[in-house]
Amino acid sequence: MSLIALQTAFETYLTGDSALPSNELLEQIRGSTALSALEGLQIYHNAYRSRLLAVLREDFPALLHWIGNESFEQLALAYLAAWPPRHFSIRWLGEKLPEFISSYVEEPQLSPMRELAELEWAFTLAFDAQDVEALSLETMSDFSAEDWISLRVSLTASARWLQLQYNTLELWKAAKSGSLLPDITRLPTNLACLVWRHELVCQYRSLEPAEASALQFLIEGGSFAELC
């Protein structure tokens, strides 16, 4: 078999559901007295899943805590089958998990699960987003009156704006602190939540409705003068 044929057969086995390899692949593998060809192959098969599952557990700890290990593993394996890793960095493995949840479960679980996954992925994105020095109150206090007229606002590069429909922040905080998880409940009105990184530390903050409207107006190009 050519190199490409061998690697394709191995890749198909590693990423497939069955721990039993095809005869075609098995014939290409030599075992030893310590490990038969099948046992050796199965070490690779197990390692592939364990490694990827470990990364997803690390990136979505609150979701794992909420739905439990068994359900999380089922979700993760279904996700990996649908969205196998393509990026050279394993850091991007969970990128499509929130989106995948929409096709994996139905309401009423779908929306809160997806929302929690989106919140956790926002922290992952903020963690290593581009370093940008945010405006400080001190700098802003030096702006002239004219500056305020023309000033336009943009969010710092690490910021992610989430619209939460559920008490996801409470759930996330409880999971993070290891406390008893609250029941998931729908909020009376949507809650704007910002996730970003200040220096090296990820931050989050929910916004009051008026605050959220004002900030939304500014980042869409509005000026302070118009806002006031």
Next chain:
Amino acid sequence: MSKRKTLGFGLGLRNEYYRQILEERPAVDWFEIISENYLVEGGKALYFLDAIGEHYPLVMHGVSLSIGGSHALDIDYLRQLKQLADRVQPQWVSDHLCWSRGNAHQLHDLLLLPFTQESLLHVAARVRLVQDVLERPIVLENVSSYVQWTTSSMSESQFLSELSYLTGCELLLDVNNVYVSSRNQGFDPWQFIMELPHERIRQIHLAGHSDYGQYLIDTHDQPIADPVWSLYSKTLSYLGPTSTLIERDDQFPPLEELLSELAHARAIAKSVISGATP
């Protein structure tokens, strides 16, 4: 005795130890980074990389090059790797003699190649291209393995030797990987090491493995095992002073435990090499 540059005794840089390293400046001669952890836009990893790099020599060690893959080389990855090398100014850049990407998936494992003439020519061409992009020789490491391909017509060490001769690449001898593979495949680890071109060995890796009795798994989550220390000692007495690095990737102990292993490596070097420094 070889005239190659030696960095002394180093540790794999892991985020668990960032702050302690900066605050205490432990007696570590150099650090090796996992390149992929720093191919990001900003944040904690790059901050500590720059800060620690001001005090210690650094080496870049990658896991995603997939030099033996039959897919096209990932040029975007290589471009980012080169940018990181320009930033870090590492002593050298290493990866593994393996394939880690298939035709459709990134497999995130260090998979064994069939050691054939076809593989050799294929890998040699890719090594040359990588070296052209990175503007330096690449250093390639032997991997742990749990199977062999029936089509292999040479040993891994013979393959590394030929590859180095063909391309000028250098070698990272992972003594633990040699031991793990030798136990799993039933070969003589010393013969493996003897078959390598010694003048091309730039660096040694040491790490721990998990012993399942019948076989071993390369887990990097345990202290270095006694047989690996013995093989290291024999290797050093043969090679002379060689940059040595201890890797730990899980079950992270207090840094002091890794420093103690590093002191053990130094003591071995001192006992088997006359005039060994540092």
